[in-house]
Amino acid sequence: MPNTWILVADAARARLFESLRRGAEPVEIACYYYPDGRSPGRHLEHGRLPRTQESNSPSRHAIEPKTSLRDKHAQRFAETLGAVVRQGRREGRYDRLVLVAPPRFLGALHDSLDEATAACIVGEVRRELMTLSPAELRAHLPR
Template structure:
């Protein structure tokens, strides 16, 4: 039975989607996604200064540090956008298995936003930022035979 594997190659601002239709064949690039907000610095995204906090043990105040940077939040939005696209593709039966290749910090963010049925379709994860590579170079980071572990 012919199987289709989608390979997502991403970082916090760019994602490229490849497809493998043969177990040992080349990859075909299908789509690209850009999220420019994730590449901006916090001060480019936020116009106001951090809030002020007051010391408990005497007079004085200090700037409050946010729990996460605006760039991290934007990367999370991008990961959510990608996860929704992947879920739609799976619901439409466009692929059987999924390979995630992403910059280490973004890989966890993307994985966290996939639902359980999508996580079950993950064939392989590679924690590397390879968005700048062409299809042939990306293929070299994958096992020679992609389909051996794919379940229909």
């Protein structure tokens, strides 16, 4: 019987569950917390996004696309979680992966996964379910 990992996450917290057999209640095997994921979404020291000063010369310079601080933190946390599930796949700790996250963070998770790990995904739930107990979570998972 294939082993399944269930990653339940949002931009600041994540819980990793393992389900050893179909219909069984998932068992929590790890918990992650990223306090910067709860940031207000702007640079605290200035209260607004940084600005660039234009020059008087005809030369132009590239600037970084506008990405909020909150989105940057979410991407960093997603990359951390991506590394965790990649390592678990390499070690053979699971065969199938289920992702549970709000739609925006789910996109960040997808961006952080390599091709081989993404191929292990057998289901997704696009909802915020961080606070549910394992039994309640089981009711929301795909069959």
